Structures are given as C-alpha cells and as structure tokens.
Amino acid sequence: MIEFKNVSKLYKEKAALRNINMTIECGEFFVLVGTSGSGKTTTLKMINRLLTPTEGTVSINGVDVQQSELRELRLNIGYVLQSGALFPNLTVCENIEIIPEMKGWPKEERVKTVHSYLEMVGLDPEQYMNRYPHELSGGEQQRVGILRAIVTRPSILLMDEPFSALDPISRNQLQELIKRLHDTFKMTIVFVTHDMAEAVKLGTRICVMSKGEIVQLDTLQVIKEHPAHEVVKRFFYEG
Known part of the structure; x- marks a missing residue:
C-alpha cells in the first residue's frame, strides 16, 4: 500500500502540490490524470524519491520512503518513462x-x-x-x-505518460499489453496520463488533479455519474 499524508511540494514558495492525501491499494491500477502542470508527475516521483515532499510523508507498506535505503527502494520499483529511455x-x-x-x-x-x-x-x-x-x-x-x-x-510499477508519443495503433496495443501484464503479475501500477480516455480504459480508480490538488478520486462509474468539480466535468466530457 502506498500512502500520501498531507503532502505538499513548494518551488520558491509556489505550490506544485497542495496537501495531498490518498491511499493506493496493493495490486491496484491507479491512474493520475490531469492537464499539464496539474501535479500528477510530481506526485508520481514522490513514490521513488525522485522528488521529496516539502511537507508531509509518502509511505510504502507503512514505511516512510525517506527512511528507506534509496538504492534498494528504486531497485524494487519499476519505472517507465514517455521515451522508454533505453541505453x-x-x-x-x-x-x-x-x-x-x-x-x-x-x-x-x-x-x-x-x-x-x-x-x-x-x-x-x-x-x-x-x-x-x-x-x-x-x-x-x-x-x-x-x-x-x-x-x-517489482511490486510497484510507475509509468509516466508512457504511450503519449506513440501513434494510435501502437498506443492501443500497448494499453492492452499493460492491462494483461497487470492481470498476470498483480503488481500495483501508478500511471500518469493527460488523456481521460486512456485513464478510463486502464484505471481501477482515477485520481483527477488540477493546480496541484486532487479534485476527485474514485472509480470510473462514480466519477462519470457524480463528477465532484467543474474541472472533472470539463475534463471527462470534453477531454
């Protein structure tokens, strides 16, 4: 289980994240979705300590990641970037x-x-x-x-807009692939995207972010039937 408690991130007094509180369950396909600058990638990078909170804590199975040995932490968390980043x-x-x-x-x-x-x-x-x-x-x-x-x-796989640079056919194929791999290995996947259609296709739960805050976190059905914020309505129906 991954838990964010009162997590904020400031850059020269400007808030990239504001008081994030959420729990990602073991084995979940958890999608962070939002427009550019919403804080989703910043949130993702807190999990493997590529970024550290200004305030609050991020923990994995009850252990604050800041107290974990960095090399061991990262060796046990998979990470996929947009470009693949192959050597x-x-x-x-x-x-x-x-x-x-x-x-x-x-x-x-x-x-x-x-x-x-x-x-x-x-x-x-x-x-x-x-x-x-x-x-x-x-x-x-x-x-x-x-x-x-x-x-x-690894028990956790982080994916930062991994398919956004691909053509539609390749993107669809890889979406289907990662769903199959998730079903096979039962790993916890935290997936960042700016595409609501992709979030809907992949996520067990969807966390909609805007301006460094969580505006709604729930299942697809609840978000679709009961959007909690104007940003969610606009993003879901126009995105």
Whole structure:
C-alpha cells in the first residue's frame, strides 16, 4: 500500500502540490490524470524519491520512503518513462537485464528470463535480443522499456505518460499489453496520463488533479455519474 499524508511540494514558495492525501491499494491500477502542470508527475516521483515532499510523508507498506535505503527502494520499483529511455549503446537483452544483473542474477538466468519476457510481449527473441534501440520502432522501444521495468517482478510499477508519443495503433496495443501484464503479475501500477480516455480504459480508480490538488478520486462509474468539480466535468466530457 502506498500512502500520501498531507503532502505538499513548494518551488520558491509556489505550490506544485497542495496537501495531498490518498491511499493506493496493493495490486491496484491507479491512474493520475490531469492537464499539464496539474501535479500528477510530481506526485508520481514522490513514490521513488525522485522528488521529496516539502511537507508531509509518502509511505510504502507503512514505511516512510525517506527512511528507506534509496538504492534498494528504486531497485524494487519499476519505472517507465514517455521515451522508454533505453541505453542506446546496449542491446535489447543488455537493456532488459540491467536490474537483474545489479541484483546478482547469474548470466544464464538473466538471458533465459529476457528470452521468455520478449516472447510474452510479442517480440521474437531470435530477432530482437541483439538489436539496438535505434533499430526498433517507438512501440517496440516501449515494450522493451516495460520489460526492463518489470523483469524482476517489482511490486510497484510507475509509468509516466508512457504511450503519449506513440501513434494510435501502437498506443492501443500497448494499453492492452499493460492491462494483461497487470492481470498476470498483480503488481500495483501508478500511471500518469493527460488523456481521460486512456485513464478510463486502464484505471481501477482515477485520481483527477488540477493546480496541484486532487479534485476527485474514485472509480470510473462514480466519477462519470457524480463528477465532484467543474474541472472533472470539463475534463471527462470534453477531454
């Protein structure tokens, strides 16, 4: 369980987040949605300590992340960026096996695992293991980025607008893929998007943010039937 208690983030006295209180349950597909500058990425980055709160606490299973050993914390939280952020000088196999190698997995186990995971996301290992990122399409790069993030089976996966730069077909395919992976591995996914349609498609619960605050946090059905704020109405029906 991930818990935010009275979390605020200030930049030169300007509030990026204001008094955020919420709980993300284990195994949930939790979506943060909002326009640019709403605070959703700032909120996400609090979980793996890429950013620290000015006030309040973020905890995982009751432990304040600020008290956690940083390397251990990040090794156990998967993270997928918009661009995939693959290392251009490493092959697909080498990119995916970085965290297993850091955790001391034997080479044979690493390669075997990469092989099976590539098959799981529809990339033929014989064709893709030794390719470099520049030899992949955008959608293929994101599949590899997702595999790198989940290969050690982390309990938490953070995804920061991972599909927004892709064409509609690739985006739809990867949305379906991440739903299947969530169902398979039962990990907690915290997913950032500015696209309400994507939030609706993926989220167990949706947290709508505006100007650094939570304006509504609930299931799709409740938000659709009982929008709690004008921002939610506008975002849901016009976004």
